[in-house]
Amino acid sequence: MRGKTARFGVIKYTSGGWNMSKIRLTIEYDGTGYAGWQVQPDAVTIQEVIEDALGKMTGEKVRLAAAGRTDAGVHALGQVAAFSTRSSHSPGVFLRALNSMLPRDIRISEAIEVEEGFHPRYDARSKRYIYLIDLSEVQSPFLYRYAWHLPCSFDISAIKEASRCLLGRHDFSSFRGSGCGAKSPVRTIISFDVGVIENPVFLGLSLRGRLLRIGIEGDAFLRHMVRNIVGTLVEIGRGKIAPGEMSGIMKGADRSLAGPTAPARGLFLERIEY
Amino acid sequence: MRGKTARFGVIKYTSGGWNMSKIRLTIEYDGTGYAGWQVQPDAVTIQEVIEDALGKMTGEKVRLAAAGRTDAGVHALGQVAAFSTRSSHSPGVFLRALNSMLPRDIRISEAIEVEEGFHPRYDARSKRYIYLIDLSEVQSPFLYRYAWHLPCSFDISAIKEASRCLLGRHDFSSFRGSGCGAKSPVRTIISFDVGVIENPVFLGLSLRGRLLRIGIEGDAFLRHMVRNIVGTLVEIGRGKIAPGEMSGIMKGADRSLAGPTAPARGLFLERIEY
Numbered sequence: 001m002r003g004k005t006a007r008f009g010v011i012k013y014t015s016g017g018w019n020m021s022k023i024r025l026t027i028e029y030d031g032t033g034y035a036g037w038q039v040q041p042d043a044v045t046i047q048e049v050i051e052d053a054l055g056k057m058t059g060e061k062v063r064l065a066a067a068g069r070t071d072a073g074v075h076a077l078g079q080v081a082a083f084s085t086r087s088s089h090s091p092g093v094f095l096r097a098l099n100s101m102l103p104r105d106i107r108i109s110e111a112i113e114v115e116e117g118f119h120p121r122y123d124a125r126s127k128r129y130i131y132l133i134d135l136s137e138v139q140s141p142f143l144y145r146y147a148w149h150l151p152c153s154f155d156i157s158a159i160k161e162a163s164r165c166l167l168g169r170h171d172f173s174s175f176r177g178s179g180c181g182a183k184s185p186v187r188t189i190i191s192f193d194v195g196v197i198e199n200p201v202f203l204g205l206s207l208r209g210r211l212l213r214i215g216i217e218g219d220a221f222l223r224h225m226v227r228n229i230v231g232t233l234v235e236i237g238r239g240k241i242a243p244g245e246m247s248g249i250m251k252g253a254d255r256s257l258a259g260p261t262a263p264a265r266g267l268f269l270e271r272i273e274y
Numbered sequence: 275m276r277g278k279t280a281r282f283g284v285i286k287y288t289s290g291g292w293n294m295s296k297i298r299l300t301i302e303y304d305g306t307g308y309a310g311w312q313v314q315p316d317a318v319t320i321q322e323v324i325e326d327a328l329g330k331m332t333g334e335k336v337r338l339a340a341a342g343r344t345d346a347g348v349h350a351l352g353q354v355a356a357f358s359t360r361s362s363h364s365p366g367v368f369l370r371a372l373n374s375m376l377p378r379d380i381r382i383s384e385a386i387e388v389e390e391g392f393h394p395r396y397d398a399r400s401k402r403y404i405y406l407i408d409l410s411e412v413q414s415p416f417l418y419r420y421a422w423h424l425p426c427s428f429d430i431s432a433i434k435e436a437s438r439c440l441l442g443r444h445d446f447s448s449f450r451g452s453g454c455g456a457k458s459p460v461r462t463i464i465s466f467d468v469g470v471i472e473n474p475v476f477l478g479l480s481l482r483g484r485l486l487r488i489g490i491e492g493d494a495f496l497r498h499m500v501r502n503i504v505g506t507l508v509e510i511g512r513g514k515i516a517p518g519e520m521s522g523i524m525k526g527a528d529r530s531l532a533g534p535t536a537p538a539r540g541l542f543l544e545r546i547e548y
Contacts, residue, residue: 028482030415075416077479095412104418109482132477138369141304142349144378146477201475203406203420204487205351205542208302208383213478268479 020084022118023091025050025064025098026110027079032145032265033105036072037079046070046106050081053101057094058087067120067272068127071224073264075146078109078271080120121220123274126190128217129226130268133234135196136209142202147211148230148266154212154237156196162236162246163192166216166229173253175232177224177261185253188219212237215270224261232259294358296392297365299324299338299372300384301353306419306539307379310346311353320344320380324355327375331368332361341394341546342401345498347538349420352383352545354394395494397548400464402491403500404542407508409470410483416476421485422504422540428486428511430470436510436520437466440490440503447527449506451498451535459527462493486511489544498535506533 027050035043039051047064054062066081089097091111098108132147134140139149166189173185197211214233216226232249235241241249241259249257301324309317313325321338328336340355363371365385372382408414408421409428417423440463447459471485488507490500506523509515515523515533523531 028415077481099412104413105415107412107415109412130479138373138381138383139378141302141379141381143477195478197478200477202477203417203474204469204471204485205404205544207351211478270479 019088020086020116021088022082022084022114022116023094024080024082024110024112024114024118024120025094025108027076027081028107028109029076029079030105030145031070031073031075034072036070036074037066038069046079047081049102049106050098053098054083054085054094056101057089057097058085060085060087065120067124068221068269070269071227071264071267074267074269076269079269080124080272080274082114082118082120084116120272124220124272126217126219126273127221128191128215128270128272129221130270131214131216131226131230131262132266132268133212133214133230134209135212138208140202140207140209142207143200143209143211145265146268148234148263150234150238152238155239156194156212156237158239158243159212159214159233159237160194162233162243163194165247165250166192170250171253172222172225172250174249174255174258175225175228176222176255177228178255180223182220182222185222187221187225189216190219191215191217226267227262227264228255228258228260230262230266234262235259293362294360294390295362296356296358296388296390297368298354298356298384298386298388298392298394299368299382301350301355302381302383303350303353304379304419305344305347305349308346310344310348311340312343317346320353321355323376323380324372327372328357328359328368330375331363331371332359334359334361339394341398342495342543344543345501345538345541348541348543350543353543354398354546354548356388356392356394358390394546398494398546400491400493400547401495402465402489402544402546403495404544405488405490405500405504405536406540406542407486407488407504408483409486412482414476414481414483416481417474417483417485419539420542422508422537424508424512426512429513430468430486430511432513432517433486433488433507433511434468436507436517437468439521439524440466444524445527446496446499446524448523448529448532449499449502450496450529451502452529454497456494456496459496461495461499463490464493465489465491500541501536501538502529502532502534504536504540508536509533 064081095111134147134149169188193215338355369385406421413423443462467489
């Protein structure tokens with residue numbers, strides 16, 4: 001094995017370096033059929049499916065690093081991931097070849113060459129997520145993959161009131177999922193918005209019903225942080241927690257003070273800014 | 275057997291008639307996972323799934339008659355079907371019980387009691403279909419179930435020009451699919467519209483891309499008629515047939531003159547008027 005490694009090393013340097021290039025992909029996916037982004041045993045993940053396609057294209061064992069490791073069932077309109085390769089294919093060739101190999105619920109919308117030092121997660125300035133809650137009595141068959149169905153009365157002004165204290169730099173321990181590997185629980189929420197969409201437009205068609213749309217942008221997020229914030233705001237909207245308690249929940253820095261985790265299916269990673 | 279039938283008949287009349295009631299359902303479905311509306315052997319159909327649920331609810335062998343027998347993969351926002359039952363459940367009970375039993379890609383949006391003589395197909399004054407064509411180079415993962423992906427240049431004004439001759443009462447034999455059981459090929463197109471949607475809105479989210487949206491309303495439709503009209507208009511949009519030829523294609527009353535059948539996945543039965 002050592003000999004092999006050494007021979008490998010010789011090739012590397014006599015050829016004047018690997019001529020590695022780094023490619024950044026913007027990825028869209030319907031997460032319904034996947035066990036989330038990150039590779040795991042005995043489950044199909046988005047990372048694995050794209051790495052397999054890259055492996056077929058390049059003959060290399062390609063490793064993709066993503067900006068956000070989305071959970072099973074979470075969707076993305078603008079996930080960003082990057083990989084290094086010795087292949088001389090242009091980004092445009094990667095884009096077309098990957099889209100011809102990938103299943104139709106995963107698409108590469110952009111591929112560009114970036115600096116070798118680029119990292120999708122560490123270099124991200126902000127991420128924006130959208131969460132959809134369906135307040136209709138009967139959920140449209142076009143919505144069940146994309147929205148949490150809560151056919152109940154909802155105090156939206158209470159949600160708006162409670163959400164004000166989320167803005168800014170805070171310790172988000174109360175919304176931190178177990179198993180979160182982040183060193184610090186401090187994050188900055190840059191913007192937060194809530195709106196109701198009556199008869200939501202679905203590709204030019206008007207659906208029955210009423211959607212609550214929550215948008216949240218931050219410098220970074222802890223594990224399950226968006227879903228835990230949404231789960232808590234839903235308790236507030238349903239009158240189970242008073243809006244004035246939100247500030248105390250945050251200051252308590254204790255997960256047991258906040259509400260349950262909202263389902264993954266309503267969550268979209270909308271975009272990442274660099 | 276005869277005895278049984280007679281006994282059955284006795285019950286019928288001594289009880290003062292069956293007390294049959296007729297219930298009209300408005301049905302929404304994502305047709306992706308189904309072999310269309312109509313019951314057929316060795317395939318899961320929407321009619322069968324709803325009839326099975328009705329059978330469980332009522333203990334009867336319930337037969338559903340629909341306004342439109344949509345093909346495999348076709349979606350509906352406003353399919354209408356009706357059934358007769360001896361059950362005394364109210365329409366509201368049918369609505370809630372069916373929605374609790376049906377898979378989430380089929381929903382009953384309305385249930386009302388109607389006259390015994392009501393027939394969803396024969397009593398329909400008009401039906402409106404929508405067809406979506408995705409002109410984006412890379413198809414969004416949220417669109418592939420719902421739009422025909424045609425990443426090519428498209429002359430929309432040619433489609434508009436050609437579609438003018440569709441309006442009114444005509445022999446639509448050139449757009450009649452094989453196996454069509456209609457007695458007459460004459461139908462009336464009440465309205466036709468074509469529009470382009472840039473960055474289509476999907477439940478409050480803005481997707482990449484460009485959709486062509488075709489709306490067509492008629493008194494009734496022959497088998498595959500909408501998909502055959504769309505397939506022909508696409509040939510016109512791509513410059514393979516001149517827009518001026520549309521009138522001759524119709525007058526020829528010959529299926530071989532027109533373009534191919536557009537895929538089912540882009541088609542939605544939007545609504546039915548009575």
